[in-house]
Amino acid sequence: MTNLLHIYQNSNVGGVQQQLFNVIKNYDKNTITPSFACIKNKGQIAEELEESHIPVFALNQPDYNDFTSSVKRLKDIIEKNNINLIRTHRFIANFYGRIAAILTGKPVIISLHDNYNKDKRIARRIINRVLALKTSKIVAVSHSIKDDIIKYDGINPDKINVIHNGIDLNRFNPNITANYLKKELGIEEGEKVIGFVGRLVPAKAIDKLIEAFAMIKRQNNDIKLLIVGFGELFEELNELTNHKKLDGHVIFTGKRRDIPQLLSIMDIFVMPSISEGLPNVLIEAMAAAKPIISTKAGGIPEIITNLDNGILIDNDINSLYQTINNLLENKDLATTLGLNARKYAETHLDIKIVSKKWENLYKEVLKK
Numbered sequence: 553m554t555n556l557l558h559i560y561q562n563s564n565v566g567g568v569q570q571q572l573f574n575v576i577k578n579y580d581k582n583t584i585t586p587s588f589a590c591i592k593n594k595g596q597i598a599e600e601l602e603e604s605h606i607p608v609f610a611l612n613q614p615d616y617n618d619f620t621s622s623v624k625r626l627k628d629i630i631e632k633n634n635i636n637l638i639r640t641h642r643f644i645a646n647f648y649g650r651i652a653a654i655l656t657g658k659p660v661i662i663s664l665h666d667n668y669n670k671d672k673r674i675a676r677r678i679i680n681r682v683l684a685l686k687t688s689k690i691v692a693v694s695h696s697i698k699d700d701i702i703k704y705d706g707i708n709p710d711k712i713n714v715i716h717n718g719i720d721l722n723r724f725n726p727n728i729t730a731n732y733l734k735k736e737l738g739i740e741e742g743e744k745v746i747g748f749v750g751r752l753v754p755a756k757a758i759d760k761l762i763e764a765f766a767m768i769k770r771q772n773n774d775i776k777l778l779i780v781g782f783g784e785l786f787e788e789l790n791e792l793t794n795h796k797k798l799d800g801h802v803i804f805t806g807k808r809r810d811i812p813q814l815l816s817i818m819d820i821f822v823m824p825s826i827s828e829g830l831p832n833v834l835i836e837a838m839a840a841a842k843p844i845i846s847t848k849a850g851g852i853p854e855i856i857t858n859l860d861n862g863i864l865i866d867n868d869i870n871s872l873y874q875t876i877n878n879l880l881e882n883k884d885l886a887t888t889l890g891l892n893a894r895k896y897a898e899t900h901l902d903i904k905i906v907s908k909k910w911e912n913l914y915k916e917v918l919k920k
Contacts, residue, residue: 694851
């Protein structure tokens with residue numbers, strides 16, 4: 553039996569946390585006993601893990617700067633719970649978790665979820681390179697991230713695996729109906745819905761989507777833009793919406809947990825990002841059989857093939873405008889793209905398949 557400890561920075565609702573939750577729930581419990589530690593307080597994902605009888609350890613640190621205390625607490629958790637394999641996620645957890653693993657002599661696998669566009673700081677690159685010497689495996693969620701690890705951290709490619717994110721195909725499926733949401737959100741019968749789900753941060757380029765939507769609306773009044781999520785740009789994007797006189801046509805929902813239902817009322821899903829690793833919500837939209845328009849950021853072209861299971865575009869307002877407009881007018885293409893996206897998700901991205909890949913990697917590491 554493998555006692556496996558996942559370490560992450562927090563347990564709030566987010567893409568990485570949701571992916572962790574899905575993978576942990578789908579482990580073969582006859583061979584793996586999983587647990588979860590977060591550096592901050594328990595959030596919603598931690599509570600849901602506990603409801604699924606997964607042990608959760610919260611360090612309850614007010615911030616991420618208390619290195620000594622965090623490492624000591626993690627070391628204690630590893631020793632007291634007879635942990636024999638550690639898996640960490642993102643820089644802070646990768647840093648603290650690897651030090652704790654070294655101090656306890658346990659093998660450690662780190663997971664990297666983001667491209668290095670904002671993480672090229674010399675100090676971090678030195679830390680990554682040095683700690684890689686004591687890291688059993690480094691796993692990237694896309695080949696584009698693997699390329700960044702090799703380029704910026706100088707890590708031997710043989711130490712790096714790529715495992716794409718997975719999706720719960722039962723939770724996200726094309727048969728969900730949630731027309732009650734249209735009434736709740738003020739979407740009229742017959743109106744088309746363009747949708748986005750994710751954090752409202754600069755990397756997502758939601759401002760460009762709003763600009764493109766304003767152009768579309770000049771020609772088509774029976775349309776709404778549904779923006780699901782929250783982030784630092786929430787107020788700024790609302791102001792842009794007001795400036796473009798789009799009140800009532802752009803709907804901001806804030807944070808939501810009913811993503812499968814919200815996806816079900818979208819006619820087209822758009823991912824306008826300028827930087828990505830491999831976004832969970834894109835996989836969710838594929839599983840929901842949504843026609844997808846996305847930029848070519850990060851690992852997205854690894855799962856989206858242009859004009860097969862989605863449409864890949866350049867990151868500019870005019871491309872967004874023209875492509876959304878064209879897809880609104882071509883219902884047959886939209887249907888085909890959605891069906892092909894679902895088929896790809898079933899074949900390659902099923903969370904059961906992804907969890908099995910992780911289990912095989914754990915066995916490989918423990919044998920060594």
